[in-house]
Structures are given as structure tokens and as C-alpha cells.
Amino acid sequence: MAEDNGPAQNNSATDQPPQPPLVEAAALSAAFVTAIRRAGLATSPDRAARLAEALHLIPPARLEQLYWTCRVVLVSAREEVPVFDAVFAAVFRGNAAPARPGSVPGAAAAPPAPAPPAPALRTRPAAPGSQTPGPAPGTPQRPRLAFPGRDGSAEDGRTDREAVLAMVSADEHLQVTSFAELSAEEVAEVRRLAAALQLATPLRLSRRTRTSAHNTASLDVRATVRAARRSGTDAPALLYARRREQRRKLVLLCDVSGSMDPYSRVFVSFLQGAVTRAGAEAFVFSTRLTRLTRQLALRDPDQALARAAVSAPDWASGTRIAECLRRFVDEHGRRGLARGAVVVVFSDGWAYEDPEQVAAQMARLRRLAHRIIWVNPRKAAPQYRPLVGGMAAALPYCDAFVSGHSYRALAQVAAAIRGEGPPSQDTHERARGKEPAHAH
């Protein structure tokens, strides 16, 4: 259909004007891609080939131009830019300062790396992996994992628990005991159970339709005509378009601050199960918010948790609920993640923040989400009242308020996600602290 089938698809590399060979593009690409990979970014051989081709098209006459060429080819998400900048600076600029300071707000500036005085361009980017520049995800200051058996809180109350233990089976015991009191092995067992909980969000009508013989508001003309064509009759059976139903999105936000430490080791397993089995989106927060969906999507729970812990460097520190909720709503929720979704927050509501801030952010989340479920393990204590500033402020915006402190209570969380949770007036009463909350 084209008028000329001339030089349509020949290789661009063949008839380039001759260019001064500043560097051997292929060698430079291979070496730089290796450095990038050592710093933890995803690369592949075809990326290196692509970079060589790009460098051939855009001769790197200036460092800025080289920077952009490499970045466009090698980076595939904004989060990778700081790491890329650090590696680029270390390799080509001969220092470890971030190449473009402040280009990504909120991203950690590159920590100082041992800077080999590598003069740019003409030198081979020598032994790029010998230094590990930049905040390579996965290398430095490995934060401690939150889940291995904690001491302290597990000790008190151990004796009378022993007595109860003698009477109930191991299973039963695991079902009802608070996660805070479990030993490391028991936690491992509960984590397996928690990850296997069936999670299903309520249904909503999807934009997709399916053909149906039952009468609905809209006729599926195309399906009707197709069917008529097949059968060849004049008076075909009418077919209708029926909106399909689809599960609502599920978003889990888990507080992994110090005060939640005994519980978060199990909750994160719950998150992982939700991500792998129910396609949920998972975030953890303490002083800042970290999206963990990707890290948790691995089938092997231990590996997934280890990766998650590495990705969230503020694991087991303080809490800033309002700030993290704000970030969630701004950067993810409003863009569509929380719209019409079931949002589950795992937190004890302890934060050093103005409760009004928490209320304001919860109000914003409320306007986006279909249901908000708050899981607070402290609710299990008989004398508990949701009076902590942040918790009291958040509660009016929640559809369900559950404890989730034991395996059985986690099953209640699953029920709440399905929409079978306690009715909302119950929530409001508890917010005013009228009746003692019961765990199970």
C-alpha cells in the first residue's frame, strides 16, 4: 500500500556519517551496564546493545548528553534515577556526588562512596564494580528484620500461658494466642497460616460486558448479529450485554514502627499472602511510606520478607501516620489505587502527630475508598479504649475496626475485607469509648 518500498527498513547503523570515535561505544556500554547492574538496577544484555546503538546515534560529545543518553536507555522507573545518578557520577565524573542534586525529591541523596579519581570518557570506566557507588538497594546498612523472635514482651505471662497450653491443642493455641506472645517457631507457623487466608473483596460492576441471553438494558448488537450469521435465521435470538462483576481492589497499609513490632512480623506475612493470592497492593509505613507490592510478590515468603525489610529502611522506628497517609493519598490513592478500593490499615494509632492531621488525611482517604478497615492489635486488651489521639481521630472514618492480634482475629480481618465485618455504628460507639472492645 505504500508508494515506495525503498529504503524502508535498512539498518540505521550502516549509513551513518563517520564520527570521531570518542570512545569504543560497545566497550563503554558493556562496562557501564555492568556497573549499573552491580548497583542493583535491572539490566540485560540487550540493554547494553541498545546503549551501544544509542551512543552511536548520539556521540557523547558532552557529559550532559552522555548522561541523558545513558539514562533514557538504562533507567526504567523514576525510583531508579538516584541510583543511576550515583553510579554515573562515580564512573564518569570521578566523584560520588549525585549527578543532578535534588532531581528527585524525597529520594535519599547518594551517600558518599569511595571515589576513585577516574577521569572521564576516554579512560575505560575501569573496574566499575570495584566500588559500590550509590545507595544500591540491597547493599548498605541492612536494616534489621522485624520478625525474628523478640525477647522481652514474650517472657512475661509465659508461665500462665504454659498452663493453658497444656489443655488446648497446638492448633487451637496458635489460633487464639496473641502474636506478641508467640515464640519464633510459632510465628513461622502462624505466618504460613496467615499467608494462606482466603481474601476476597466485594464485587463491583466492571466496564467490561459479557453476552447474556437474559434481558438487560442494553442489546449486544454485535453478538446478536454474529449469532444470527451462524444460525442463518431471520429472527435471531436477541443477545444482551451484561456488565461483568469484578473484585474491588485491595490495598493494605501496614505500620511497621517499633510499637507494632511484635505484630508486624505476622502482618507482613498476611500482606504477602494478599499480594500473591489476591493481587493486593501492599505498603508499609513508619516514618515514611514504602510500596512493597513488588518485593512481596515472590512466592517464597522468607525471601519476600527479607527483600521487603531491605526496601523499607525505617523498619521498627517511630510512626508518622498522618504524613504517611498523606503520601499514600497523594502519590498513589488519588491516581487510582484507592478509588473504590478496600483499604486496610494495620496500626496501633500511636504517633507523635496532631490528631487533627490524622483526621484530615483519613477524611481524604475516605472520599476515595470504598471501605476502610482499621486493624489494631491493641484492641484485644480488655481495658483498651481507642483514646490514643491518632486512633480516636481515625476511627470515625473507618467502616470496620478489628483487632487482628491472633490467627483467629486475622480471619476476622479477612471477613471484614469480604464485607462481613462489624457494622459501622459499632465502630462509632467504640470511638466514643462506650463499651469495652472484645477480641473474639
Add this chain to the structure above:
Amino acid sequence: MTAAARAGAEEDVRRRVPDVGSLMAALDRTNYLADVGLATALFLAVRLPQPILLEGEAGVGKTEAAKALAELLDTPLYRLQCYEGIDAGEALYEWNHQRQLLGIRLAEVRDTEVTETDLFASQYLLRRPLLQALEHPGPRPAVLLLDEIDRADAEFEAFTFELLAESAVTIPELGTIRATHPPIVILTSNRTRDLHDALTRRCLYHWIDYPGPARIAEIVRRRVPASSGPLALQAAAVITRLRTLDLAKPPGISEAIDWVSALAVLGVERIDPGTTEQTWGSIVKNRDDLELVGSRGAAWLVDGTDG
């Protein structure tokens, strides 16, 4: 499937876009101001076989970049706005069944013969953007914009990429249509979900940063001819100051353009607190934000001082 079918740029395209600098100049002539980073990204998208994924805050000009590129190459832009539930019938092609029926009825009335080949001729084919981009006869490749690819589901993403990698589509009734000029593909995403690794691996990538006040002013001047003089620069300063506030919906470049257009319509030549308060609706579009900005005061917005 792994190898892209576009083996690099064609002669004509290479002549039009010989290097990054000339692409920047050409973009400038279409009134799209690009920095070196974006120009490099677009240049590589034109000259390499890979599609490019553009990301950036709302309103930084992702879609405009595709339009400008199409304009400077003097080639059509086919835009596919993705949404949840989009399928091949809406993206690629569909048979126009109503028209086929009508064709049969007409043939009966006129007492003429219709064969199956007549009914599945190309005039009964509804071409959607993907097919249009593939069928584009040249002389230069079309620009195909897959807008907000993150809204479509992962299956659609995979299907689209398969198709683009092959640069060919088989319609059972018509046969295989192979692109003579495989399109230049630009994707945008708002990151409502993580895109699949397979997609990001195949794409070039560029994050468009929000520009500084001088560039905003320049863009506004280009778009709103009436905003000569200090108006554009003043507006850019206000927008930049607004963005330092913790807004839920920080104003983008399009808001700046809308606002200056509004001011121009009102005959305003200099921005002062009064006119700002009158026209807040063009730049602050969220009640919480409006309260926040109101508490900060219009005077601060206009000249950076309190009171």
C-alpha cells in the same frame, strides 16, 4: 517477539532528525519547549526501534510531547486512550455489523448479489488506532500514543506489545496486514499500577521533571499570545510559589496556561492580589487546597511577602 520490527529510522526521518540539537530546534518550532533530557529521549524513540515510556506529574506535557513529535515529522498522531476493560475491539479493529446488515438488506431491495467477500471488504472494517497506525502508508511512520497504559489491564498491555513487536496483524477475513512504516510508539503512565517488567524492559524511559519558572513563562508566552509583557513571568512565579505549598493537586503547566488565558480574557495586565483571588478557580481545583491557599493569602502568592 523479542526483536522489534522497526529496524531503526528510515532515510527520510533520519534527514529530518539528524541529531538531538536539530530535534530540539524542530520541537521549538512547533512551540514545544523540551530540555536536553526530553529531546534525547524523543530522539532515541525516533531513531531506535524501542518504544518510549514517558512519566511525569500530571500536566507536564507528556501527551503534548507526542503531538509535537508528530507535528515536526509531519505525520499523523494516532492516540489510544487506555481505560479499564479496553479490548482488541476498541484498540485494533472491529467489523461494522450494523453496516453489514444494512448492506445485505440493500442488496435484497436492489435485487443484487452479495457475496461473503463483499461483506468482509475493508469498507466494513472499523479501524481503531492500533490498526490505523500500522496501516499508515507513509512516507514516514506515524506516531502512536498509548496514553495512560497503566489503566488498561496487564493482558491488554501484553497483547499490544506482541502486536507492536510483530508490526503486523492478522484479520482472519482479510489476511495479514503488515506495517510498511512501523509507528513510533510513545507510552505514558500515571503509575496507578506497576507496569509489567516485560514492558519496562523493552522500553526506553524518561521522567519529565517539572520545569522552572523561566521555562513555564516561556511556554505560557508561546501558548497565549496575549500574555506578552510581565504577565507570563508573574504567573509562572505564582505557580512556582503555589507548588511550594503542600497541595493535594499542585497546578501544572496546563493550569498556568488556562490561568493566563483567563487573565488575558479579563484584560488583566499585571497580577495583583485582587485579580488572583478572582481567578483562583483556574489554578486551585480542590477545596482543601483552596482553604490552604486562602490561609496563606493572595498577597504572599503574588509577591512572596506576607500581609
